[in-house]
Amino acid sequence: MNRLLEVLRTTPMRLTLRLVALFLVVSLVTFGVTWWLANNALMDAAETALELQIDALSASDRPEDIASAVRTAAARADADHVILRYDGPQGSVGNYLGPLPKDKLAEVRLKDETGDVEGSYILLRKKVAGGELSAGQDADAFHDLREIFLQVLTFTLLPTALLVLGGGIIFAFRSAQRLRAIEDTLERLATGDLAARLPTLPGAPDDLTRVGLGIDRLAAAQEASVSALRQVSADIAHDLKTPIQRLAVLLDQARAQAPGLTLLDRAAAEVDGIVATFQALLQIAQIEGGSPRARFTAVDLGSLAQTMTELYEPAALETGHDLTLTLHAPGTIRGERTLLGQVIANLIENALRHSPPGPVVLTVDGTAITVADRGPGIPAAEQQTVLRRLYRLDRSRSTPGSGLGLALVDAIVKLHGGTLKLSDNAPGLRVTVEFQP
Template identity: 60%
Template sequence: MTGWREILRKAPNWRAILRTTPMRLTLRLVVIFTVISIAGFAATWWLADKEFREAVEETLERRIESLADAGDADDIARAVFDAAGRSDGEHMILRYDRGALSIGNYRGPLPEGRLREAMLEDDDNDVEGSYLLLTEKVEGGLLTAGQEASALRNLREVFWRVLVFTLLPTILLAALGGVVMARRAARRSAAIDEALARLTAGDLSARVTQMPGPPDDLARIGAGLDRLAAAQQASVSALKQVSADIAHDLKTPVQRLSVLLEQAAARAPEIAELDKARAEAEGIVVTFQALLRIAQIEGGSPRARFAPVDLGALARTMAELYEPAAEESGRSLILMVRDAAWVQGDRTLLGQVLAKLIENALRHGAGPVEVTVEGAMITVADHGPGIPDDERQAVLRRLYRLDRSRTTPGNGLGLAMVDAVVKLHDGKLELGNNAPGLKVVVTLKSASPGRMTDM
């Protein structure tokens, strides 16, 4: 059972964290919070700006009205001249335009419009900066009053500071909290994924380790998965034990039956049915022995005999053994070894894997049988009818045979034994299409660099 410390050591990467539900929910909440906060700030700023402008506009309107009430155009001009002389251009500007004549404490250009904000500059009158300007038509021309807009600028700065120093840290803290929760959830998900992967690969002893912290949905799912795996393991173990017991208990009586039939055939050779019965009994014995062998392999006992195995040398040995059989059937056996690797395993069992695959190719295939060893991958291919896509997993079951193979010798245990041996070596078995024919690929784990050999 994998320990929790090992799960922590296998810390999930950022992509895995971003794909977790807590992280996605956090990001969505952060986005919603950000949009709402920015909208709230924007609405508050708009209201504050509107109130400020309205207040300034009202002040400027009163100032213009008081100057416009001075009388005719000449009176207005004198009033503006006097008021402009008393006003500080840095804070308030007054200007009366009548034709080409401009009177006031600002002589520079003015933007068009009634109420507007503009950058003004007039060195002669110490005017420089941003002003809110209001222009009204009065007797004889246009009267403009302006107030320095530093208060509005300061208000903007305050809002930006609030936005930067409150909203952004809040977003960052929320995102950081989401990362922490997502990492915790990702580690728990990794423990569940690892257990599922091992269960899928046939390791029914896999369990989700005890998760730290308070119980949550993932902890309950992990506990439920453990209960399911325990029940499945108990069921499969019971089934295997029953199968092994049946095979073991029946092997001796069937062997005795075979001996008795052989003795009977020796005494009465004229009875042909006795030879057929003896052959059937021998076939039953072989089947029982194969079932027992598969049960032993699945139990993992051969792991104690694991040692380094040279796949290239093993493939050459098996090719030499089966070349005569291939020639007798009018076919050829082609072996190609490229950079063959060493693997940690049982040499006898791996030899049986090659033997079973070559025998199947010779028995059910057509054309040359091609055996390729490249690194830690073994490929056996033929050019026969192959196996339909929808039956490639079924042929790995015990005693399963294709309809067209039921009239040929065999017990339907060859590929089941190959699959059991490959799983024992933590390898991978794939049945593919050789177009035409069957291509079987066995991928094992390298124990050390191989040697380059070409045949």
């Protein structure tokens, strides 16, 4: 059903439907006009013939002569095909004495009590000496004309419309198939799989093939530049890692030789911070590259939240926070357990670090995870900016941290195809992460 709806919404299908509608309208108008003209021509011919008959019967000016002429002619005529009647001073004579229509010339259904007359007739009425003469002929020719038009309509117009519609549906299906291939590739590219390329599209090359080739070229260029960038970052990280590690070792040695020197302790702490920032930056880059997706397994969010709560309870106690966990039918999603644990850890850490002692509530509702505290919160205008790498609010500059926690959360959520929303907990911050079940 969904596929059919999808096909109905494609451009070729819409074009087909419009063309079929246009074709039907034009054909029906042409048919209508032709039928009307043919009907009129038939009616004109019938009128002329009936007028001639009336003129012949009313050649005399005397009502008795007309009545006798009509009586004789009516007796000879077959009432199935010809109706004759004279309404004169002496009453009505003829082979039909039933009710008559008001119109002078019309196609009418006639029926009399004797049963001799029954059917459709074209009837002409004319004033003549002493009364009115009516002559009619059967309307078979008109019925035949209608029949022919109806047959032409059913045997040409309808099949043509059905054929065009059928062709349109086939084209639309094919084009929907091609578009789906393009959409799938775009979706993969959008979620960071820059190696995604279009499969060979079925059918002869057309404008969609050109669009596909354009997408492939764009993806190749993007992949090349991202990989160059990654290479540079990896080189920098690699080149800096060894000197920083050497620096850490040297500082340790210096601290061993000169214990109690606070300057050296601070320098060692700074170096640890640099190492942590480095690792976090590298991890974000790796996650954005999409490579952890290969390690996805089923992850039970309920048990993960339980583990993380137990892990952070001592830290919460230390900072004076009351960390609680609420589970509402916790769901299972496909993902990387360690990274999903990191999301919960970063959010709890933020609540402990950036809000004064108070309640911190972790909730898992189906496949949605929420962490809410009752601290100062984050102003709405900054709720997007805090997701940037290394961005911290002014008031947090004095707290430890490097402003990478939420950037990492954002990258992990995106990797899992989920959404991240920061909102006001009135007071406090509420972070909601929603995954697809």
